[in-house]
Amino acid sequence: MKRRILLGNSNPLSDLATVMLALADVGHLTEGQALLRFERMFAAQLGAGRACSFFAGRVALAAILDAIDIRAGDEVIIPAYTCVAVPNPILALGATPVYADIDRRTGNLCPHSVARVVSNKTRALLVQHTFGIPAAIAELNAVAREHSLRVIEDCTHAFGANYAGQPVGTHGDAAFFSMEQSKILSTGSGGIAYSANPEIARRLADYQSRSSFPPALVTWKMLCYLVDITLLGGPLYNSLTDTLSYYMKRTGLAHGPVTTDEEMACVTPVGILTRRLPNGLAKIGISQLARFEKNRQRRQCISEQYAAAVERLRIPTLSIPASAAPNMVRFPIVVADKAEIIRYMRAQAVAVGDWFSAPVHPWAVDQAAAGYRAGSCPEAEWAVAHIANLPITPRMSDADVQRVVNLLETFQGMARTKADEFAVAWP
Ligand SMILES: Cc1ncc(COP(=O)(O)O)c(C=O)c1O
Incomplete structure (x- = not known):
């Protein structure tokens, strides 16, 4: 198969240049001006709300759960066709993820199934837009309203999708996005929590200020990982890239997004849900948004x-x-x-x-x-x-x-x- 020197984007050479420049700017790997700029650019794609960046979508979800006061004993309804990164932040609070079924024709939550699992402990409904296809938001919002539930949109697959003429991420109380490597907008690893509700937005910013940046070396290694996949990744499957990425990560030369064994067992390692997006990766986000x-x-x-x-x-x-x-x-x-x-x-x-x-x-x-x-x-x-x-x-x-x-x-x-x-x- 013919291999291309390009990845992840319609103009990956410019992405590669951005990655190389970010790697060279060792003084601003962790903190810097790109962060605020990226958050503002991201929020502007959605509306008048606020976007807070984190190290992964799961961290952004944890921030939202905190901002809407989900506590031990509460129940949060989520779809039974999802990623472990969704129930884990709920479990980490001592709250309970309650699974509602999907509709096999849409891959998204079935409003009737949601209505069936609501209890007097339910506080929130998480609406996932699977594969980037918006869920039946109007119907799901109606169920949520009837039971006074908060609505969290999981837009990890769906950045740039619209429902009823409005971007997904603007139909509930808050929304989160992922910028992990396989997603629509990618900084290698990253997440955004968004809300247009001023009180929730303030609480998200508060959670962000209580979170910490990964060490500069981790950011540097993440950028090395981006160089690897940008240089060698083809648009289709490439076993060489996979193998090289695997060994770069194993030998500690690169650091990519990982779900740990503990997370697979639904135990959240300490510190994972309070990590911020570093400045070096926000620069890649800006480059991607410019061509979005x-x-x-x-x-x-x-x-x-x-x-x-x-x-x-x-x-x-x-x-x-x-x-x-x-x-x-x-x-x-x-x-x-x-x-x-x-x-x-x-x-x-x-x-x-x-x-x-x-x-x-x-x-x-x-x-x-x-x-x-x-x-x-x-x-x-x-x-x-x-x-x-x-x-x-x-x-x-x-x-x-x-x-x-x-x-x-x-x-x-x-x-x-x-x-x-x-x-x-x-x-
Ligand atoms: C539906 C869904 N929600 C949430 C996440 C978590 O995103 P992240 O890997 O950025 O934490 C994923 C991850 O792929 C996902 O597929």
Whole structure:
């Protein structure tokens, strides 16, 4: 496969230059003026609220839980098709994540399921916009209003998506975003908490001021990690990059985003939920925001090409609410055998994703420790078995997209199945 010297962005050479400059500016790795500038630029994409930056999306969620006074004994409703980084900050407070089921046709929370799990201890509802497709916010907000619940939007997959003409992240009391490597806007690792409610925004800023920066050396190593993936990463799957990243991280030369073994066991290591985004990474965020609209359009164009292809191949995808304009982080497809297609496509250097590989992702997570009871959310368990996702990055050319589509078609043919057997018919 032809390799490109580019990554993560429609103009990665300029990203690389930004990373190199940030690496050289050793005096401002931790604190500096880029932080405030980045937060202001980010907030301006959403509205008149305030954005507070943190070291990861999970830290931004912890800040929001603090800002809306979630305490031990409270319950927070979350979808049973999510990442372990969502229940963990809730558990860390001694509060309880309560799982509501999704709708398999949308991949997002089912309002009826939410209504069924509300109790007199429920204080908040977390609405996740899975794969960048907005959830049914109007209906979910109505359930929340009826029970006086706070609404937290999980926009980690969905920066740049709109619902009813307004950006996701502006429909609840507060929202959080992730800037981890695989996300739409990426600083390697990072998160934003946003709120337009002045009191919540003040509390978020307060939480941020009580948090600490990672050591300068960690920031420097994160930037080294960005150099590695920027230089060697292709838009599709590249085992060399993966291997090199792995060894750079193992040998301590680079530091990438990690979910620790403790987090997998739903124990939050001390200090993880009070870390700030360092200045060196905020500079990368500024560079990415400057080209954000162009990148969003490219994602949209790739999504449309995939949508036309899966319609022709009769492979189902998730449905989009009428009033929603998604910004897809990856393109979901519904298949009979998820493991088989992932294996085949990876062998062809196409990173078909397994998000989510368990109701509380990834599969290695102790589901019971996360508070998930097997069988309680059958739609989510179905989605885990049948929803895979295709890569989208603004760096993908039309030829790259076509290659993915061709492989999908070949796989379909090889499986010697009719299209509606390869895919799964809706019930
Ligand atoms: C749905 C969802 N929420 C939250 C997170 C946490 O984001 P971060 O890794 O930046 O902490 C993730 C991580 O991928 C996610 O997929």
